[in-house]
Amino acid sequence: MIVGVPKEIKDHESRVGITPAGVRALTEAGHKVLVQTGAGDLSAFPDDDYQSAGAEIVGTAFDTWRLADMVVKVKEPTEKEYGFFRDGLTLFTYLHLAPLPALTDALMNKGVTGIAYETVRDAAGTLPLLTPMSEVAGRLSVQMGAAYLQKEHGGRGVLLGGVPGTLPGSVVILGGGIVGTNAAKMALGLGARVTMIDLNLNRLREIDDIFSGRVLTLASNSYNIAKAAEEADLLVGGVLIPGHAAPKLVTAAMVKNMKKGAVIVDVAIDQGGCIETAHPTTHSDPSYVVDGVVHYCVTNMPAAVPNTSTLALTNATFPYVLRIASQGAEQAIRSNPGLAEGVNTYKQNLTYAAVAESQSRDWKPVAELL
């Protein structure tokens, strides 16, 4: 198979879909890998390393996409990339289609097999290709939140750990999954007071055990969320209903009641965001203020630390890349139900129920189309 690795073009997206180690494994297995020049530069993987590992370096995105049977990326394609879609192409990347109907149309109209990292499941039912970036974004959420709480960034001037004789800052985390747990680790490490809110009581029991009671847990309902938001110095949004648009748990009225200079980091913004006042921002222009509350809603947070993020992401994605390259997309999908869960578009059909529900469209399971 010919595998293409384009340079990412989303704002400040500095990760890359395959590392030189992946290129070596693919070429040893008899595949050809085309890497767009400079694709790995910002993750500290120069063209020379790809070339030594057996890749062919190509000059343009057009040639990388045109010649490839499968394109392996990191972020959902931007409009500039829609023109590269063609019938039969396999695209393996984050897609986050629920809030992106135009991308959904473009993939369907061109008959692209769109396999979304964020909906692939493993045998345990977890989301193995979302987990590593949620670990990174969860940890970064507190790092970013702490910085935005500083006065010069518009925050209320609270040090999350406090000092003796002052109260530490209050961090409220919505969603006790991977983002939430990693945010809690960082916030506790800084000495903050941490409250976690989740709908899943068993998850809250686990959180209570994991953190030996140092994280306060609350059942998710609008009363508890409103009270916790009022108290928060930093509010982290990390809820997910896989494939769906995120539920708007924090309303504009709740934001209005938050402390002036408090900070919201809505990590779930890639699925549309779980805060009503949140809209997607970029690393170039990451924050804005609503009712005195600073909002940070960057849709590709892990791109801030591309060396760590590319390695963590590709550790998880590469075994699937090799499998798809070796078996062909259709056989790989047929033989691996967890990978089949990742297929969001196939042969001009939408094949993921949650995306279809979020966009009020029809869908068909990929198993019926293979």
Ligand SMILES: NC(=O)C1=CN([C@@H]2O[C@H](COP(=O)(O)OP(=O)(O)OC[C@H]3O[C@@H](n4cnc5c(N)ncnc54)[C@H](O)[C@@H]3O)[C@@H](O)[C@H]2O)C=CC1
């Ligand atoms: N902005 C960015 O750069 C990044 C964003 N993300 C996003 O972060 C979000 C969270 O991801 P993960 O932590 O991996 O998901 P996860 O599935 O591990 O955790 C989500 C948690 O939300 C909880 N939840 C669902 N509905 C809820 C409700 N109504 N109230 C309270 N809790 C609720 C679930 O029970 C679960 O514990 C996803 O949208 C993911 O795509 C992840 C990485 C990077």
Ligand SMILES: CC(=O)C(=O)O
């Ligand atoms: C998961 C995601 O949206 C990211 O890593 O950018």
